[in-house]
Amino acid sequence: MSRLQVAVLASHNGSNLRALHQASLSADAGFGVALVVGNNSGSGALAYARDTGIPALHLSDRTHPGQLDEAILSALTDHAVDLVVTAGYMKKLGPRVRAAYASRIINIHPALLPRHGGKGMYGKAVHESVLAAGDKVSGPTVHILTEDYDTGPIIAQRQVAVLPDDTPASLAERVLAAEHQLLPTVVEQIAAQRAALGLPEQR
Ligand code: GAR
Numbered sequence: 001m002s003r004l005q006v007a008v009l010a011s012h013n014g015s016n017l018r019a020l021h022q023a024s025l026s027a028d029a030g031f032g033v034a035l036v037v038g039n040n041s042g043s044g045a046l047a048y049a050r051d052t053g054i055p056a057l058h059l060s061d062r063t064h065p066g067q068l069d070e071a072i073l074s075a076l077t078d079h080a081v082d083l084v085v086t087a088g089y090m091k092k093l094g095p096r097v098r099a100a101y102a103s104r105i106i107n108i109h110p111a112l113l114p115r116h117g118g119k120g121m122y123g124k125a126v127h128e129s130v131l132a133a134g135d136k137v138s139g140p141t142v143h144i145l146t147e148d149y150d151t152g153p154i155i156a157q158r159q160v161a162v163l164p165d166d167t168p169a170s171l172a173e174r175v176l177a178a179e180h181q182l183l184p185t186v187v188e189q190i191a192a193q194r195a196a197l198g199l200p201e202q203r
Contacts, residue, residue, distance in 0.1 A: 004031040004191035007081040009072075009089040010038055014045025015176060016087035016108060016183050021052065023184035030191030035079040037072060039091050055079060060091075069094025076101065083190060086145060087183065090122065098147065105145040106190075108183050110175045112157055113141040117150030127168035127175070138162050138171060140179040142186045156189075158182045 006024075008017045014036075021033045036049035039060040049056035057075050064071040073096045076084065084105040086093070093105065109117060109126070116129045116138075130138045139160040146152035158178045162171060 003029065004187070004194060005034040005080050005082045006031050006187060007035040007037060007076055007079065007084050008033060008045070009084065009086045009093075010036065010043065010045035011040050011090040012043055012045065012088050014038075014043060014048050014088070016085075016179055017045050018048055019180035020085065020087070020184050020187060021048075021054065023188070029188065030195060031083070031187050034081055035075060037075060039089070045088075069096045073097045073100055082194075083187065084145075085183070085187065088123075092149075093145065098145070103144055106142055106155065106186065107145045107150070107152070108179055109141045109143065109150055110138075110172065110179065111141065112137070112139055112159070113143060113150050113154060119149050121150065124168050124172065127171045130162060130171065131166060131168060136162055138175055140175055140182050142182060156182060156186050 006020070008020060010017050017036060023029060024032050033054050036045060036054050036056045037059055038046040041058045046056050046058060059068060059071050059075065061068055076097065082104065084101050086105065086107045098105065111117065111126045111130055116126050121129065137159050139158045141154055141157045143154045144152035158181065160174050160178050
């Protein structure tokens with residue numbers, strides 16, 4: 001069976017894309033990064049994809065006014081994508097992509113959902129919320145993406161201790177390091193389950 005073809009959607013730095021791509025370079029990886037889509041033409045994510053030869057597309061409301069949903073879906077289809085990973089992707093996916101890839105879109109969030117999720121909960125705001133709540137533990141969550149922010153079924157989480165002198169930046173750094181471990185592990189498990197179950201490729 002061929003490797004699971006993964007698309008990564010990212011808006012900014014793209015460190016999770018890097019972690020996923022590096023893991024995919026291992027000879028026994030069950031997945032490959034087939035496509036990167038970014039809505040921000042100057043993002044680190046798109047630059048990394050171009051530098052490493054991964055097909056990379058800048059698709060946004062500006063490049064495709066009123067047709068972004070269709071444009072993303074046709075890119076996913078053209079690249080025979082099996083699984084979509086949103087990793088720091090700041091746009092909501094449209095109904096066509098969500099319907100075509102139902103249960104095959106996963107998102108990574110930098111807190112232990114259902115805590116500290118929802119609209120506006122991105123990056124620094126998430127870690128500020130964790131510290132303001134006095135939580136003793138945080139860490140990333142990978143979940144199935146559904147229509148509402150951060151509410152889909154949880155696949156995996158990893159715990160990271162919150163230290164007494166943590167700032168949002170120091171906590172973000174440790175959680176991000178945990179994300180870089182968790183995300184490739186989850187994608188590898190999805191790829192392995194597909195192979196173990198002998199599922200046909202969903203093309
Ligand atoms: C990551 O911490 C990810 O969990 C977060 O954005 C960052 C992207 O970093 N996502 C959210 O906050 C979604 N609500 P990266 O571009 O370096 O991968």
